[in-house]
Amino acid sequence: MTLWLCLRVPELALEVFQRAGGDDDARVVAEGGTVSAANRPARRAGVAPGQRVSAARALVPRLLCHERDPAAEARALRQLAAWSLQFTPVVSPQRPDALLLEIGGSLRYFGGLERLRTTIADGVAGLGYRPLTSLAPTPTAAWLLARAGDTTAATTQTESDAALTQLPVAVLALEQPRHHEELTGLGCETLGDVLALPRDGLARRFGHTLLRQLDRAHGRHADPRHPWQPPPRYRAEITLPRESGDRELIARGLERLLGELCGYLSGLGRGVQRLELRLHHVPRGASTARVGLLAPSRDAAHLLTLARERLERLALSGPVQSLTLLAGDLQPLAPESPALLPGAREETPWHGLVERLSTRLGEETVNGLHTRSEHRPERAWHYVAPGRGGGTPAPNPARPLWLLDPPRALTVSAETPAWHGPLTLHDGPERIESGWWDGQDVARDYYVASNPGGERLWVYRERGHARGWFLHGLFA
Incomplete structure (x- = not known):
């Protein structure tokens, strides 16, 4: 259908x-x-x-x-079109204030007509608009009904035709504004009155636009609509109701933008990993806040939590007039599955905590660690972004979790190194000689040792001229 x-x-x-x-x-x-x-x-x-x-x-x-501001209205309509893609791939903007959605193929997926219609209307209201919706088998009929404020659900052509005949002639999009007055002068108050007039006379007087519009509305003429295609990079804007530095007001605007974004992502089956928020000041300039995620997400509440953390720590150079949201690094994201048991919920993944810490403290302060192919222990690791791998490390002998930087010199008595008591050497020696090519060469014999307190230590003895003992690591 x-x-x-x-x-x-x-x-x-x-x-x-x-x-x-x-x-x-x-x-x-x-x-x-x-x-x-x-x-x-x-x-x-x-x-x-x-x-x-x-x-x-x-x-x-x-x-x-x-x-x-017609340009702002056009942007808002495009943002609504992107949000609407979660319900159907066939979305057609109808300027200045409407969208046409072909929803026949979506009814079963969204639980039927009334549930889908309510979901769309409630969602648009949540974005800060007061919408109305009309339904008809043809896009022109649905649009004419909406222009008249008629919210009847005309699901068959018979129902649609009956509803159309009652609409005022003012809903028609005519070639000349005076044509509405001329139709009224002919005694036409409704579309039904217009349809009762001879077609040839209507065509001569008002052009073919009028007849073509009526024929499309009644399903007698093809009414093709080209699906709207979103731009390659997501960008959305919102104007604040007043120039302000109130962060709660800014956050409400941001919440609207994130709601639009997550609807768009749902339609794509993707999540976002990078957000950029620009706050445009009066009279000029902008402040920028960036949010990075470890894993793609389209959870509006989670994204808002992270963005608010960053926003609270952002220094504003003046009152804010409008916001721009840019979304990058859109990655495939599986649809959410319902819980097996009512009331069950998954534990918050560890990366949610890391994302909040990174947002609060700064991305440069929260890092992951990964090994790399290097024999010198102090160079055998490097920082990586949290959650990012750095390759598969080659198998090595046991290494302590904690390395001391720099290694700590040990006292030696009767050729036995000591740390909180004399050490007993267990495993070793493991000889490491490397780094001659970069001037940071080492020559060491490593041992796993223990002291009278039961601590497991990683110690080494320098080879060459300075044959001292050093504590380099502590085992957990």
């Missing part, structure tokens, strides 16, 4: 400025000095679209006014 869902955000022009918070502030969007959209607090105070901004400010002296 082919079924299209139109996801429309009627107040997108306004919500791009307030979806990170700030719903309690009276706020409007203006075009050319005239209010084009007003939020609920502003409307309660008497502000309405069509008013001059000066008149609106007389009603609400502390009114927040934004000039309409």
